[in-house]
Amino acid sequence: MGTILLKHAILKGKQKDILIKGNRIAVIADSIPVRAAREIDCTGKSVTPGFINMHTHSAMSLLRGISEDVPLTEWLNNIWSIEKHLQKEYVYWGAKLAILEMIKTGTTCFLDMYWMSPQVAQAVEEMGIRGVLTYVFLDNYDTEKSEKQKSECIRIHGYSKEWHKRCKFGVSIHADYTVSPHTMVWASGFAKENGLIINTHISETEKEVLSDKEKYGKTPVAFYDSLGILDSNVIAAHALWLEDEDIEIFAKRGVTAVHNVNSNLKLGSGYRFRYGDLKAAGVNVCLGTDGAASSNNLDMRESMKTMSLLQKGWTGDTTILPLNELMDVATINGARALGIDTGRIEEGALADLVLVETRSEAFIPNINFESNFIYSANSSCIDTVICDGNILMEGGKVAGEEQLLEKADEMAWKLINAT
């Protein structure tokens, strides 16, 4: 069993040694006088949990910047016209590119909603992070498609048990405007039977809410609830246009809400994510980047800053979402929703952590590490990333990244030119 000893790391303002045995944090103490297979001198570095990106479409990194400064419908059409040409190798390389970005910016676990999850699982296994990879239901109210998707979901779930232990299988219901109620209910039942999380897009735009009200006389959240879908295994992406009753339903059912601040802003979906009300109701709130085709990167640290600033800006309340809560939103809250024992630097937890280099202008003076990390620095301060007890990045470098970038670039252009 491999051991890693982190010497002289700063953990919550105090200098500590941290001993990792296998894939868990074994000991945290002022000084640990043992020899380890690998010792890392952490002088000048702070340690934080790896981020958990709770909503993304990883392989869409291949489409980064494909469509800028255009209306939403044009953006969607551009994306869809390219996605028609997707094949396994694109998803595999897109996911590898996305995971490289995530590692570079300190993310050690992500929840993915994209086609061909087995290819994403392969990328996760090879790159060393954790992924909850979902089978995506999107039947466009077509019964034949629905049946096909059900059997495919069962099939992939079956062999997902052979995936690496860092990969978990889950179910996605794309959205209630793209999936028939029949399929939604089936997917939800399948997830519950098998102890899987359900990821879904909900109340992302005002249009969506108005449309459901016209169609069902209900908000999307109330509609999902009327189908019996909402439960503590449900992770609701966006949840931007929530009404008071929606928040009550989320609280009652134990649904997790995932803010995707950069994507919501950039696509013009809105800005009034009701963090304060969700918190008051006891709803678990997490953060995601969405796919790189909308928000352009998968940088959780950057998204944390935007989330905090926007909360303060639109509410006028400078005390909302203080730094300790913001750190939780980006780490432990996600771990809780996914049922993975990560997101915290404590003895016994999975060894998923990040070393942050503080010897730079962004950390002068270092009165408040979290403030400097989130508000002042950029993500190049992320020096070392460890996941599941393995070192994925050191000194800002991931082994083999040049070759990965070359291949991903080649695949991106092949995909773009396929249209």
Place this chain on the structure above:
Amino acid sequence: MGTILLKHAILKGKQKDILIKGNRIAVIADSIPVRAAREIDCTGKSVTPGFINMHTHSAMSLLRGISEDVPLTEWLNNIWSIEKHLQKEYVYWGAKLAILEMIKTGTTCFLDMYWMSPQVAQAVEEMGIRGVLTYVFLDNYDTEKSEKQKSECIRIHGYSKEWHKRCKFGVSIHADYTVSPHTMVWASGFAKENGLIINTHISETEKEVLSDKEKYGKTPVAFYDSLGILDSNVIAAHALWLEDEDIEIFAKRGVTAVHNVNSNLKLGSGYRFRYGDLKAAGVNVCLGTDGAASSNNLDMRESMKTMSLLQKGWTGDTTILPLNELMDVATINGARALGIDTGRIEEGALADLVLVETRSEAFIPNINFESNFIYSANSSCIDTVICDGNILMEGGKVAGEEQLLEKADEMAWKLINAT
């Protein structure tokens, strides 16, 4: 006269050689077959103008992170209780730290509103960038203070002619709630007589607007205009709570408006900066970071992303502030307002430019350089910074930065502990 030849740089999507002679861009061509004192191989790098930070209080970098997650009044009291202890050496080292941050993030020129501008001028001279450094009027309606400030302003203006040519002198009127109308008019007259710009805080908070309406029956902008102050030499920081008539006045008088998006959000001042209306009225719009005590860093590239996303988010219009306009807001618009021939990569312009490293995951695929630069990358992509024909940073390193950081850190703690 020194010459620098940039070989194989990407300029607006095309590979170019750029020859710098002295402090200007002399030639831009597909290939320049000359020998230069210094040749830089720019393979894999794009060239952009250096950013112009149009509002900051540079030395406040010493107070980074001093006060987080507290109400605005508490924040202000914390800042003021420390600023009481300011001395020349703090301002000098604070400005050096701020300028280092600016160089690292691609800024080559800034407009500063802070005490002891001669110390800032010294820091600017030594660090190699450009600064417009203002004498700050803030008399708190005290006649004695006003008279003292007038003579100090005259005195510093007198010897500012001996400052390095990269430094320009200007006048700041802190705000209409901290400066008496008499002093405002005098400062404005002095600036006009001497061809100086005037920097002022205006309509930053709703409270300020409501207070002026009660006091004068006018918005702050209308009040300034009634004093005859507004003219094309006026650079209005914040301008967040503008009414329709305010925008008309700005347009008629040729006033420049400077958005400080991160600061406005973080201090809970608001989010509805009326870029679309200002643009439609023909008002020159620029961008600033404000001081690091409020927005925590001086990273213009990061602020550009926040500005673009917030514009799209609050208006719901994804086509607002397209990338080419965003680049202008952060470069040439500022140059125009300051009357400095920079902010553009063209033959004859001052040689103030940035080389951006594109061989990283943030630029894969590189369909749209500006999109990747602003939306996907972080500022560690800024590899080389040239200002006034001098190389200030290469390979992400500024000469002497370690010593500078050490000294600035020492000074910051000395200042903090002085209280």
